[in-house]
Amino acid sequence: MTSIPAASSPLGLIQRAIGLLNSIPFSALVLVARISTFSVFFRSGLVKLADWNATLMLFQNEYHVPILPPAIAAVMAASMELGLSSLVLIGLFTRLGVTGLLGMVLVIQTLVYPEAWPDHIQWLGFMIFILCRGPGLISVDALIGRALKLQVALPNDR
Numbered sequence: 144m145t146s147i148p149a150a151s152s153p154l155g156l157i158q159r160a161i162g163l164l165n166s167i168p169f170s171a172l173v174l175v176a177r178i179s180t181f182s183v184f185f186r187s188g189l190v191k192l193a194d195w196n197a198t199l200m201l202f203q204n205e206y207h208v209p210i211l212p213p214a215i216a217a218v219m220a221a222s223m224e225l226g227l228s229s230l231v232l233i234g235l236f237t238r239l240g241v242t243g244l245l246g247m248v249l250v251i252q253t254l255v256y257p258e259a260w261p262d263h264i265q266w267l268g269f270m271i272f273i274l275c276r277g278p279g280l281i282s283v284d285a286l287i288g289r290a291l292k293l294q295v296a297l298p299n300d301r
Contacts, residue, residue, distance in 0.1 A: 170279030176269035181232035183266055184244055188224030206255050223247055234282020241274045
């Protein structure tokens with residue numbers, strides 16, 4: 144027969160802490176991931192807009208994206224960073240937005256800054272979570288889903 148640890152014992156405190164952590168709703172966790180995604184990409188988009196001439200120079204001299212002319216690549220990058228990250232933040236077309244940002248990271252990783260993988264893998268960490276599990280209940284997608292009777296959040300997150 145096993146004994147149940149007292150709540151004030153070290154093991155009891157650990158079990159209680161684990162229980163509290165396990166009770167955090169998915170929607171709260173994925174909201175942090177959505178805010179993180181927004182923060183990384185939106186700030187980068189704002190930096191591009193703050194000095195557009197410098198941005199164009201970077202795309203001409205450093206950010207060599209095949210096929211696309213530098214000016215078009217710069218507009219696309221800034222638009223995606225500002226637009227898609229905003230969609231992810233509010234949780235509208237969330238998986239589509241994250242997919243676009245993951246595509247950007249793939250281009251950056253393979254063609255522009257292959258040595259920056261430590262940053263990119265962190266971004267992948269929170270974006271793959273959003274892509275695989277959806278935006279959660281605190282999102283416009285969930286509101287639309289409820290209105291259309293679709294399920295966009297995990298079943299155990301109600």
